[in-house]
Structures are given as C-alpha cells and as structure tokens.
Amino acid sequence: MKNSLVIGPEALPALADFVRQRAPSRLFVLADTNTARDCYPLLAPHLPAHEQLTIAAGEEYKTLATCGQVWAWLTQHQADRHALLVCLGGGVVTDLGGFCAATYKRGVACAVLPTTLLAQVDAGVGGKTGVDFEGFKNHIGVFQEPAGVFIDPGFLATLPPAELRSGYAEIIKHALIADAAAFADLGGLDAAAVADWTPIIRHSVALKEQIVALDPHEAGPRKLLNFGHTVGHALESYLLTQAGREVRHGEAVAAGLICESWLSVQRGLLPAAELAEVQEVVGAAFGKISFITLETEAIAAYAVQDKKNRGDVINCTLLRGLGHGVFDQPITLAEVAASLQYYNSI
Template sequence: MKPIVSKDSIVYFNDDCYTALNAYLEKSNHSKLFILVDSNTYEHCYARFMSQILGTYDIEVIEIEPGEINKNIETCTSIWTVLSEYGADRKSLMINLGGGVITDLGGFIACTYKRGINYINIPTSLLAMVDASVGGKTGVDLGNLKNMVGVISESEMVLVDTEYLGTLPVNQMCSGFAEMLKHGLIQDRNYWEKMSDLSKLTVDDLDQLIYDSVVIKNKIVTEDPTEQNIRKFLNFGHTLGHAIESFYLTHPEKPTLLHGEAIAIGMIMEGFLSKELLSVTETELTQMSTIILATFPKLNIDPKDHQEIIKLLIHDKKNEKGNIYFVLLNTIGDAKYNCKVSDKMILESFAYYASL
C-alpha cells in the first residue's frame, strides 16, 4: 500500500513499516530510544516490534498500566521523571507502541518534554490505527473530561502494522469500527456502504478499509490541521459520545465503556438530531441505527442520568462563547459543523436511543 503523506508526517502500512523505520533510525542518529508501552502491548506486541529492528541502539522501555483511567497528568509526570532520570535529551526519540491511550499520552509527553522531542506512533489497536495516531492530536484527560489538555503536533511517522490486530479482544476491534463507520458517515457514502456488513469482511478487506479510513481522515486534517473548520467533522458522535464516556468513567458502578462504544451511542443520537434539525431521512436514520447496533449492543442509560450527562457537554472542545456546538449530517457522507441543539432536543435523542 502506498504511504499516505500528511503535512509533517507519513503513514506507512504493513511491509513498508519497518523498512521505513530502520532507514529513519539509521540516518537520524538519535541519542537514545524510549519505547512507551502498557502491560498489554509489552506482553503481546513488544517482541514482534523488536524483532523488526535492525542495528544496535540504546533503548529503554517505559511500561504503564493500561486503560483510559491512566491517561492523565499524573502519569505524564511519572514518565517525564523517568525520562529525566534515564538521561533523555532533546535528541532522544519516543516510540509509542500501543492503542489510543499510549499514542495520545506518549505524543503529549514527547511534545512537552524539554519543549519537544521527536516521536513515532505504532498503533496496535484498530481504533488507534484509524483515529488516534493520525493527525497530530495528543493529550490527556482532566479528571473525567476527555482530552482537555494537549497539543497538535505530528509524529515523525506512523506505522500501521495490521499483524498487531491479532492480539486484540473482540470488543477492542469493535471499538475501532466505530471510528471507521464515522468516517463514512461524515465524508464518503460509498465507504459507509462498504462498512455496512462487517460480518462479511475478509482480512484483505479489512486492510483496505483501514487504509481508506486513514485516507479520509488525512484528507480532512491536511486541509484543516488546527480544527478551525472541517476538521470538526471528525467529532461527529463525539459531543454526546464523550459526555457519556466521561460520565461512565467516573461512576464505577456503571458498565465500563470503551471509546468506540460510547461514540457508537453518540452517532445514533446525533443521527437522530440530524434528522430532526437537518435533512437526514427517516430511512437513513433507521439504516444508521441498525448497522451501528449490529456491532454495538444497546446500552440501557438510566433516564435519571440524562441531565448529569448533558451538564458535561459544556466542556466540549468545540464550544465557543458558552455555546454548545454539534457536528450533524445533512445526509450520509455530508456533514455540517457548528450546529446548535437545545437541551429539549438532546433529551429527545436519549429517548430515541432508548426506543430502539
């Protein structure tokens, strides 16, 4: 597959990944390599990664516990301290080997340590391959508020090696499908239709769909790298999805939600809002809801929690001057940003989701 070139980075796929990486390491003369992993990627992915590295380098491995709960400033502080203790300088390289938590967190740490060191993302989850590792967004959560602290700064390269997907449990694979479905809904009806029956996908189909998903996202972020206009499209499903994810993250008595599971709910609810406020048809909404629910079982959201979830919307990063803005759909494949939605209509979207 042909590498995908963005403004300041290149995404390589499968056979090209380690050829490109080894060539880069040989010529870049980094003083030390720091490989950031969590305990899962250390166990399941680290050996494969190291087996592909040619040459001898001064390498340190930094391992953290997995999960969104660890994507915070406290974890950053501990890693910054480790980097300092192990003599990391401005010629050091951070290699982030893991899912979205690792690529978001590791990118932010690299961008801020000594005012910035180079980093490379090697996403090992489907979600990170199609979303978190592409486009230069880095960051951490502030309490239960998603990605509130971060910077936009692209990695030296992204290596998408789909062999790592063989290590994932089913729910983690499904979490990534949510972002791929979103890419079709906001930008490409044909891609959405290709994604409409995941049960029929072959391995080759999946590789091509991952590639096409990255192409869609890269096209958007290359045109609008700092999210002034069309990059906001990528937040479809995320306004309500992030609020639901944040609420469940801080209520341990509730089920644990993966990012993609929360975004799937958000897409259905924001699809409903698109029908009510824009020009999505009833047929399109039914199709969207049916396809999403075929992969993501319905979550029973207690009506008593609705208002508390709505209160979290005020922290959404698209908001301006106290106004809450949504990304909605004119139709499948055509999105619109900066849409205002009343609390009454948001409550109706909860009711629609509950009715399915």
C-alpha cells in the same frame, strides 16, 4: 518534509528504515503493560539497541504523574534533542508519549506505533497529544505531529474483541461524515470477522488526514470529526458515574452516531431512510446501551459541558445526507434528551 505514514504489514520494516535514516542519538520505546507483553516482541527484532519503559495500562494512568516517569526515564538515559521516542500502544500511550516527546527539552522526535484499532484509525493520526487532568479528559496537551506513524494491523491479533469494536465506531464515523461509498461498503461487514484490516484502515486514515489537513488546529472543518461525540461523550461521561455501567468510548460513540443522525433528520438535513441505514450498520456491530427515559436529561446535561461548546450553545456536527457532515450546528439540551429517547425506543 512530509512526515512518514506507513499502513500495512510493511510498517515495521519501514520503521526500521526510518530509524536507520534518522540515526537518532538514542532510541527509546514506550509501551504499557499489555503492549509490552503482546506487541513489543513483534517490534524489538526491527530495532537497533534501545531503552524500553513500560507504564501501567489504562486511561487512569494518562496523567502528568506518568509523564513524570517518562521524563525521568529520558533524563536518566541522557536523551538529548536528537533522541527518538517510539510510542507503542493504544491511544493512551500515543497521546501521553506524544505529549512527553513534544515537551521534553522543548521537543524530541516521536514515532507512533498504534496498536489498537481506535489508535490506528484515530488517536495515532492528526497530531493531538495530551493527558487527563483533575478529571477532565485531554485537559493538558499540545498539537504536535509525530515524525512518523507506522500502523501494522498485525498488532490487532491480540486485541480483545470489545476494543476492536470500539475502534470500529470511528471507522463508521469517518465514512458517515466524508464518504458515502465507504459507508455503503461497511453495510456487509462483520467487524469481528475481518481477516485483513489494512484496506479499511488505509481508507479511514486517509479520510481523517484530509480533514485534519484542511484545519489542523480545529477552528472549523476538523469539528466534523466530532460527529457522534456530542451525545456519545455525554453518555460515556454519565455512565462513568454509575458504578458497573461504564461503556467503552466506541460503544458510546456508536449510540451517539444514531442519536445525531436522528437529530439530522429532525433538522430536515437527512432523509429518514438514511437514518435507517445508519441504524443497520451500527446495530450489526454494537448492542444497545441501556438507560431509562428518566435518565435522558441527566445524560444530556453532560453535553453542555463539552469543551467544543462556546458558552451555553451546544455545537454539534450533523449529517447533510450520508457522507456529508456539517459542523457548528447549534442544538438544545432538550433536543439531546429527545435524541436519547429516540435511541431508547428503537
């Protein structure tokens, strides 16, 4: 049976129908402190009797200790294998809740209600679940598609603008690797002033779903989704070690999109004029991240540790023209550092 995916203002009524039809033995709703306050009041009227648990908000709580809280709560309320867990939140809640559901009694059904733009276009779809462990991101987890994903852009009304921008980087990424026309449409967009995200989210999710369907467990084409993330993740990890200079994932990815587009030009894969277009679209939404040239090698060193690599080779996704990603492109540490120097110079 195809899992449900509903995107738009009809998402919450659709979830209500989904719950009615599944008739779970018990219903559970997991939120974090922010989504319990801002999103749960919009959701609750659509649900029959249920239990609700609020976990602390933030990536630092995406841990096995928090999973312990969730599993204990399910146990206390006698969740059996016909229970349904609704995960209401950003990527932290959907990753962690999905993992808890996939492992509790070897698996109970889960419905995902992503409430950040990042989770609505990325974390909430594609079936990757998990938690961080001993400082390593998403170190423990499983692939497990939820029974349903219900995306209501109405939740974005309370999202801080910086969080909105963070998700927008993934929308740019999906267009760059898979749809040149969608990328061209982003040209005139002011992400801070979008009145209705529904069509943009629908299209971005469709692009991700097409790629995931080809390769659910990331043996090949799913690596396209890592575009911008080799350099972006290195920058994010490095700045995390520099007190007061931390950046959001999407901000780092936005810089990574420019760096990796520049690398694509160096390889003769991308015309220079198309790099200029990437810079224009990214630059319209994101400020520059500052670092000094002396830091580029230290930042690049983080790219070697990326879990997508094999041995010492840094495997990167590059662009063969706008809208066409190519995965498994080996690049060197020096090239990563050079791309950061380029970013610094523009």
